[in-house]
Amino acid sequence: MSYQFLRVELFSRKGKSGRGTSFLFDEVERRPSASLHVPEPGEPVVVYGMDVPALRALHDTRADAARATTKAGKTRAVRSDQNTVAGVVLSYPTSMTEYRESADVRRDFERWEVRSVAWLREQYGDRLACVVRHEDESYPHLHAYVLPDVADAEMRASVLHPGFRAKSAVKDAGTQPGEDEKALNKRADAAYKAAMRSWLDDYHVKVSQPCGLTRLGPGKRRLTRAEWQAEKSQARALRTALDRASVVKSKVESFVQARRDETKSLVGTAETTAAALKAEADAAKADAARRLAEAAKATETAKAHADAAVREQRKARSMMSLVREETAKVRAASARLQRLPTMLRTMIDGFRVSKVAARVRAAVADEMERLREQALSAERRADAAYKQASAAEAARQKADDKVRTFDAALTETQAQRDAARREVQRLRPPEPTPAVSLGPGFGLRPTPGRR
Incomplete structure (x- = not known):
C-alpha cells in the first residue's frame, strides 16, 4: 500500500x-x-x-x-x-x-x-x-x-473548489489596517493552502486512514526507504486495528441489542404475568365481596327469624301464665264449697280441675307445636347463615393471600428489570475516540498515471 x-x-x-x-x-x-x-x-x-x-x-x-x-x-x-x-x-x-x-x-x-x-x-x-x-x-x-x-x-x-473559495473570501473582505495589496494576496494564498490542506486531511481521516493509506509520500519529506516502509507498515497496522475495532464494536452492539431485547422480553412477560395476577386478585376480591354480601343478608334473615321465634316463645309463656292463673282461681272456688260433702266436693273439684286442664292443654297444644317448629326452623337458618359467613370469611382470606403473593411477585419482577437495565448499562461500549491524522502538511504527488 x-x-x-x-x-x-x-x-x-x-x-x-x-x-x-x-x-x-x-x-x-x-x-x-x-x-x-x-x-x-x-x-x-x-x-x-x-x-x-x-x-x-x-x-x-x-x-x-x-x-x-x-x-x-x-x-x-x-x-x-x-x-x-x-x-x-x-x-x-x-x-x-x-x-x-x-x-x-x-x-x-x-x-x-x-x-x-x-x-x-x-x-x-x-x-x-x-x-x-x-x-x-x-x-x-x-x-x-x-x-x-x-x-x-x-x-x-x-x-x-475549497482553495479558491477560501482565497475569494479573503480577497472579498479586502485589506486590513496597515496591509497593502501584496500582503493581501499573500494572505489569500495562505488561506488557499490551508483550505486545501484541511480538505486533504479530512479525506485522509475518513477514507485513506481506514483503508491503510498514508497522508503523504516519502519524496516530499525525504524519507529513507526504511522509514517509508515502516510508515506503510504502520498504516497497514492501523487499518487492521480499525477493522478489528469495527468488528468488536459490531459484536458488542449485537450483544447489547440481544441483551436489550431479552430484557424487554422479560419485562413484557413480567408485566403480562402481573396483569394476569392482578386480574385474578380483582376477581377474587369481587367474589369475596359478593359472598360477604350474601352472608350478611343471610345473617340478617336468620336474625329476623330468631327474633320472631323469641317473640312466639314469650307469647307461649304468657299463655301458660294465664292457664296457671285460671287453675288457681278454680282451686280457690273449690275451697269455698265447704257445705258439700267432702267426697262430692273432691270429685267435683277433681272433675273440674281435670276438665279445665284438658281444655287448656287442648287449646294450647297446636300453638305450642307450631312455636316449636318455628324455633327449630329459625335455629337451622341461623346455622346455615353462620356457615355461609364462615365460607365468605375464608374466601376473603384466600383473596388477601393472592394479593400479597401478587405484590411479592411484582416487587421481584421490578428488581429483575432494574438489574437487567444496570447490566445493559455496564455492557454498553464507550464511544470510539476520533482518529488522528498521521501526517501534517500539504502535498500533491504527480499523477501515478495519466488521468
Whole structure:
C-alpha cells in the first residue's frame, strides 16, 4: 500500500490549451480523439449518479441558460471562459495487474471506493452529478463531476473548489489596517493552502486512514526507504486495528441489542404475568365481596327469624301464665264449697280441675307445636347463615393471600428489570475516540498515471 492521491480541478467551456468541458467529457467517455494517452481505451463504469452523455447534456443546457448581471444592471450570457464544472480525481495506489489478479486487492479497492463516494456525497451533496471508474490505465481511479447549485443563475464552479473559495473570501473582505495589496494576496494564498490542506486531511481521516493509506509520500519529506516502509507498515497496522475495532464494536452492539431485547422480553412477560395476577386478585376480591354480601343478608334473615321465634316463645309463656292463673282461681272456688260433702266436693273439684286442664292443654297444644317448629326452623337458618359467613370469611382470606403473593411477585419482577437495565448499562461500549491524522502538511504527488 502507498499514499493517497486526490485532486480537484475546474473547467470552462472554452478551457485552456483546448481542454474545455467538451474535451473533458470526451476523455472520461473514452472517445478516441480524447483518449490518445490510453493504449487500449475501455468502457467507463458508472459508480454513482448519471452516465456521461446525460451529464454532458445537463451541463450544456444549464451553461447555455446561465446569465450574469453586469454592473450596469444588464443581463447577459456568462462568458465561455467561466468555470462551470468541477472535476475530482481519486486514485487507488495499486497496479491494474494486482487489481485483476488478487481478490483481496479488489476487496480493498471496493471498500476504498465506497468510502470515497460517501465522502464526495458528504462534501457536495446533491451537486455531485456523476462518479465513474476507469480500469484501462496503470492504476484504477475514479472521476467525479460536480455542477454548481441550480439556484446559482451564473453557474459559478469556483465555489466548488475549497482553495479558491477560501482565497475569494479573503480577497472579498479586502485589506486590513496597515496591509497593502501584496500582503493581501499573500494572505489569500495562505488561506488557499490551508483550505486545501484541511480538505486533504479530512479525506485522509475518513477514507485513506481506514483503508491503510498514508497522508503523504516519502519524496516530499525525504524519507529513507526504511522509514517509508515502516510508515506503510504502520498504516497497514492501523487499518487492521480499525477493522478489528469495527468488528468488536459490531459484536458488542449485537450483544447489547440481544441483551436489550431479552430484557424487554422479560419485562413484557413480567408485566403480562402481573396483569394476569392482578386480574385474578380483582376477581377474587369481587367474589369475596359478593359472598360477604350474601352472608350478611343471610345473617340478617336468620336474625329476623330468631327474633320472631323469641317473640312466639314469650307469647307461649304468657299463655301458660294465664292457664296457671285460671287453675288457681278454680282451686280457690273449690275451697269455698265447704257445705258439700267432702267426697262430692273432691270429685267435683277433681272433675273440674281435670276438665279445665284438658281444655287448656287442648287449646294450647297446636300453638305450642307450631312455636316449636318455628324455633327449630329459625335455629337451622341461623346455622346455615353462620356457615355461609364462615365460607365468605375464608374466601376473603384466600383473596388477601393472592394479593400479597401478587405484590411479592411484582416487587421481584421490578428488581429483575432494574438489574437487567444496570447490566445493559455496564455492557454498553464507550464511544470510539476520533482518529488522528498521521501526517501534517500539504502535498500533491504527480499523477501515478495519466488521468
